[in-house]
Amino acid sequence: MNNKIxxxxxxxxxxxxxxxxxxxxxxxxxxxxxxxxxxxxxxxELPSLVVLDVMMPEVxxxxxxxxxxxxxxxxxxxIIMLTALSQLNDKVNGFNIGVDDYLVKxxxxxxxxxxxxxxxxxxxxxxxxxxxxxxxxxxxxxLLPEQYSVRIGDKQAKLTPIEFDxxxxxxxxxxxxVSSAKLLKDIWGYSPDDDVETIRVHIRHLRSKIDKISNGKxxxxxxxxxxxxxxx
Numbered sequence: 085m086n087n088k089i090x091x092x093x094x095x096x097x098x099x100x101x102x103x104x105x106x107x108x109x110x111x112x113x114x115x116x117x118x119x120x121x122x123x124x125x126x127x128x129e130l131p132s133l134v135v136l137d138v139m140m141p142e143v144x145x146x147x148x149x150x151x152x153x154x155x156x157x158x159x160x161x162x163i164i165m166l167t168a169l170s171q172l173n174d175k176v177n178g179f180n181i182g183v184d185d186y187l188v189k190x191x192x193x194x195x196x197x198x199x200x201x202x203x204x205x206x207x208x209x210x211x212x213x214x215x216x217x218x219x220x221x222x223x224x225x226x227l228l229p230e231q232y233s234v235r236i237g238d239k240q241a242k243l244t245p246i247e248f249d250x251x252x253x254x255x256x257x258x259x260x261x262v263s264s265a266k267l268l269k270d271i272w273g274y275s276p277d278d279d280v281e282t283i284r285v286h287i288r289h290l291r292s293k294i295d296k297i298s299n300g301k302x303x304x305x306x307x308x309x310x311x312x313x314x315x316x
Contacts, residue, residue: 087110087111087112087132088111088112088113088114088129088131088132089106089111089112089113089114089131089132089133089134089135089200090113090114090115090116090122090125090126090129090131090133090134090135091103091106091113091114091115091116091134091135092116092117092118092119092121092122092125092134092135092136092137092140092145092148093117093135093136093137093140093166094117094118094137094139094140094141095137096117098137098166098189099115099117100115101193102135102193102196103115105193105196105197106197106200109197109200111200114129114131118140118141118142118143119140119142119143119144119145119147119148120142120143122134122136122148123143123148123151123152126148126152126155126158126161127155127157127158130157130158130161131161132161132162132204133161133162133163133164133200133203133204134152134161134162134163134164135164135166135196135200136148136149136163136164136165136166136183137165137166137167138165138166138167138168138169138174138178139167139168139169145165145167146177146178146181149163149165149178149181149182149183150181150182152182153181153182160245162184162185162203162204163182163183163184163185164183164184164185164186164187164196164199164200164203165178165183165185165186165187166187166189166191166196167186167187167188167189168188168189169188175281175282175285176281176285179282179285179286179289180285180289182244184203184246185199185203185272185282186282187199199272202272203272206249206271206272222255222258222316223316224236224237225255225303225316227248227251227252227255228240229248229252232244232245232247232248233248234248234251234294234297235297236294236297236298236299236303237297237299239296239297239299240297241293241294241296241297242293243290243293244289246271246286247286247289247290247293249270249271250267250271250286250287250290251290251294251314253266253267253270253271254304254312254313254314255314257314258313258314258315258316259313259314259315259316260313261307261310261311261312261313262311262312262313263310263311264280264283264311264312265311266311267283267311267312268282268283283312287304287306287312290304291304302315303315303316
């Protein structure tokens with residue numbers, strides 16, 4: 085992985101502010117001021133991370149994020165979405181497309197840098213569990229870290245890196261409640277006070293994939309007011 089971060093934002097002052105602070109933090113910043121050029125640069129530069137605005141003329145950030153995820157060369161590049169849109173459905177739409185993190189304008193530049201560092205640390209193109217000797221098989225369930233996959237019996241589900249890390253955390257703590265705060269801290273590297281929707285969206289996607297291969301068994305339990313638990 086390189087040290088290059090692509091900033092796509094049509095607001096030149098914000099784009100420049102992000103660029104300057106990324107470079108002060110030791111990163112190399114590449115800039116685009118519209119979605120068309122931004123996607124082209126994502127394919128050309130293959131950056132370590134994309135900071136992406138939503139509201140842009142011609143091609144918006146949701147479309148750019150979708151194209152990044154659908155392209156074979158860029159599909160694994162982590163994306164932080166920046167937007168003035170604070171409605172819940174906009175955030176859900178971003179996560180549904182495959183955005184990794186979401187920051188609402190106006191934001192503190194230090195918060196962006198914290199999230200950049202956390203996301204780069206977490207997304208090494210290999211799930212964190214692949215680099216440690218955690219438990220990888222219990223009963224019918226087997227983790228396949230190098231493939232971002234989970235096998236239950238003779239069926240297999242392909243997960244995103246985030247979904248895999250969430251499932252692995254639940255797997256290593258099977259039978260015990262894992263709080264939303266722990267998931268946010270261990271997976272994303274920070275503990276925002278009001279970002280439980282981040283967890284809910286990813287858990288919903290993860291549960292849907294696991295339920296398709298579970299032969300009717302509901303492995304992932306929501307413990308209301310507590311968090312989530314994997315029942316094996």
